[in-house]
Amino acid sequence: MNRQAHKDHKDGKVLFVCFVSLVVLLAARPFGVVLAVHAQTAPVPVVRVTFAEAIQRAQERNPTVARAAAGILRAEGLIRQSRSATLLHVNGNVTSTTLNRGVQFDGATVTPRSQLTATLTADMPVLAAAAWARRVQAEDTKNVAELTVAETKRQIAFATADAYLAILVQRRVVEGNSRARDVAKAHFDLATELEQKGTGSKLNALRAQQQFSVDEGLVEVSRLALYRAQEALGVLIAADGPADAADEPDLSVPAGALEPEGSGRPTAGSPATLNPLLQRTDLRLFSAQQQAAERVARDTGKEWWPTLDAIFQPSSTYPAQFFLPQNSWRLLLQGNIPVFDSGQRAALKVERQADVEQARASLAGATTEAGSQVRAAREAVASGERSIASARAAADQAQQVVNITNISFRAGAATNIEVIDAERSARDADTAVAIAEDQLRRARLELLNALGRFP
Numbered sequence: 001m002n003r004q005a006h007k008d009h010k011d012g013k014v015l016f017v018c019f020v021s022l023v024v025l026l027a028a029r030p031f032g033v034v035l036a037v038h039a040q041t042a043p044v045p046v047v048r049v050t051f052a053e054a055i056q057r058a059q060e061r062n063p064t065v066a067r068a069a070a071g072i073l074r075a076e077g078l079i080r081q082s083r084s085a086t087l088l089h090v091n092g093n094v095t096s097t098t099l100n101r102g103v104q105f106d107g108a109t110v111t112p113r114s115q116l117t118a119t120l121t122a123d124m125p126v127l128a129a130a131a132w133a134r135r136v137q138a139e140d141t142k143n144v145a146e147l148t149v150a151e152t153k154r155q156i157a158f159a160t161a162d163a164y165l166a167i168l169v170q171r172r173v174v175e176g177n178s179r180a181r182d183v184a185k186a187h188f189d190l191a192t193e194l195e196q197k198g199t200g201s202k203l204n205a206l207r208a209q210q211q212f213s214v215d216e217g218l219v220e221v222s223r224l225a226l227y228r229a230q231e232a233l234g235v236l237i238a239a240d241g242p243a244d245a246a247d248e249p250d251l252s253v254p255a256g257a258l259e260p261e262g263s264g265r266p267t268a269g270s271p272a273t274l275n276p277l278l279q280r281t282d283l284r285l286f287s288a289q290q291q292a293a294e295r296v297a298r299d300t301g302k303e304w305w306p307t308l309d310a311i312f313q314p315s316s317t318y319p320a321q322f323f324l325p326q327n328s329w330r331l332l333l334q335g336n337i338p339v340f341d342s343g344q345r346a347a348l349k350v351e352r353q354a355d356v357e358q359a360r361a362s363l364a365g366a367t368t369e370a371g372s373q374v375r376a377a378r379e380a381v382a383s384g385e386r387s388i389a390s391a392r393a394a395a396d397q398a399q400q401v402v403n404i405t406n407i408s409f410r411a412g413a414a415t416n417i418e419v420i421d422a423e424r425s426a427r428d429a430d431t432a433v434a435i436a437e438d439q440l441r442r443a444r445l446e447l448l449n450a451l452g453r454f455p
Contacts, residue, residue: 046241051249061238075142169438176430279452377447384440
């Protein structure tokens with residue numbers, strides 16, 4: 001029993017000596033050695049575009065716009081179909097007739113056993129109110145399709161602008177984090193040098209190293225966010241890889257656009273603001289949909305109107321019958337008068353009236369929302385201008401604090417913690433400036449969009 005206890009005590013001493021040796025080795029490591037992180041370089045953007053080029057390429061090459069443009073072709077097909085219903089139709093017919101036996105009378109063939117008849121029918125609508133109405137309705141459909149394409153282009157342009165602005169703000173964040181990392185690295189080098197000279201401490205060097213590691217991680221995170229924004233822009237402009245922003249967009253607000261309105265609603269004829277009903281493609285689309293639905297509802301009564309067709313039918317028969325000429329023609333005037341349909345047209349009218357009410361509600365809701373967007377965007381621009389002024393002042397003051405604190409630390413009048421806090425505050429202030437600038441750009445973009453001035 002004593003022998004086992006002695007063995008356990010001996011093994012414990014060995015483990016303790018190994019642990020102490022490991023601690024000593026770790027403590028003896030020079031703090032100037034930083035763990036190397038092998039960072040892979042992010043893919044280089046395949047194209048750099050200006051703001052105007054990005055919007056143009058997105059509107060021309062984005063597949064969503066191409067799908068919307070197909071609706072115009074479909075509408076043109078509907079117009080041709082409805083137009084053809086009001087024009088001349090010509091059809092040919094050839095009939096071969098074979099009887100079990102022919103009919104003869106007094107040695108003459110009255111009805112031949114085999115006979116071939118060729119007939120040509122020309123049909124021209126003379127009175128077709130419903131068909132004429134459908135032709136105009138098809139033209140309304142094309143107008144709606146064209147406005148749908150314009151609205152799709154606006155949405156794609158807005159998404160492209162959003163991705164473009166995201167690249168700008170993420171680039172500023174990367175620059176701010178990189179500056180903070182460089183400052184932290186310089187502070188870490190100084191703390192290591194002082195520790196090696198005996199005038200500093202390991203604790204100060206560890207604190208500086210920790211701050212440098214944190215800033216290095218923030219640089220990597222912000223670089224990834226920048227790359228994702230570049231990929232998003234590349235998808236929108238249909239590029240083969242990430243795309244980068246090449247310039248600062250001009251999002252200047254029109255003169256008088258920041259002046260508040262008395263009623264809060266956009267009014268026509270006001271020189272200080274634009275009427276979204278006349279400028280915004282989405283409201284123009286809703287308005288066109290309402291007009292198209294109202295036309296269809298009004299034209300329901302035309303389906304009760306009588307129709308009149310003029311039909312001309314020349315025909316030729318071989319061999320000719322005894323009592324009928326071989327070549328003949330006839331002219332018909334064929335009329336059709338609806339009398340009773342068991343409520344089918346009445347039900348159709350109710351359904352079309354429901355479509356009208358739905359289109360009216362959509363337009364009214366979109367108009368109210370447009371007014372709210374204009375007011376909110378005005379306030380966002382004004383607030384963003386005030387915020388960016390404060391953020392820039394705070395960033396400048398924070399940088400001055402960093403400079404003064406570093407000088408004081410070198411002179412021994414400031415602590416390591418004060419330097420790290422000043423560096424962290426400066427980094428946060430730079431990030432706040434980038435965010436404030438992004439918010440102001442986005443507010444201006446939203447105002448231009450709300451006023452129907454973008455793109």
